[in-house]
Amino acid sequence: MAEDVASSGRVTFGRGYNVWIMAIDGTWRRNCVLTSVSSNDAQLTLESSIEGLNLKEFFLLLSSTGLAYRRCELVKVNGAQIDIRFISTKPNGKKKLASRGDSEMASA
Numbered sequence: 001m002a003e004d005v006a007s008s009g010r011v012t013f014g015r016g017y018n019v020w021i022m023a024i025d026g027t028w029r030r031n032c033v034l035t036s037v038s039s040n041d042a043q044l045t046l047e048s049s050i051e052g053l054n055l056k057e058f059f060l061l062l063s064s065t066g067l068a069y070r071r072c073e074l075v076k077v078n079g080a081q082i083d084i085r086f087i088s089t090k091p092n093g094k095k096k097l098a099s100r101g102d103s104e105m106a107s108a
Contacts, residue, residue, distance in 0.1 A: 010038040016045065020061040021072075028053055029061075041075065041085045050082070060084065 016033035021044070023029070031047040042060065055074040062068040075083040 010036055012036040019044070020064070022059045022061055022066070022069075023054065024057055024059065024071075034060075035081070039086075041083065042072075044082050044084060046080045046082065050077075055082075057087065060086075 013035060016035050019032055019034045021030050021032055030050065030053075033045045033047070034042060035045055036043045044060075057071065057073050059066075059069045060072050062070075071087040072084040073087055075085050
């Protein structure tokens with residue numbers, strides 16, 4: 001399945017893995033092959049043209065139903081291959097709100 005795991009944590013697939021890229025608003029979707037991936041970025045080989053598509057921000061769909069996905073941005077285009085970077089969607093510094101019971105316990 002996976003050919004090589006580099007010291008950077010990148011996994012390269014020998015035959016690739018069929019995936020899709022899709023617009024954030026769902027207006028377009030393209031077939032592509034995932035050729036390598038790490039926790040921060042990936043490399044894809046496109047099966048059709050991306051001319052005219054807004055690739056500033058899009059989804060990488062790992063399943064045909066769209067239930068497994070990552071939010072991405074385009075880094076580089078080299079012919080039919082594109083390099084993408086994953087965008088973190090985790091909120092930074094989100095504080096847990098104290099419930100009413102917690103404040104009553106603190107005053108007792």
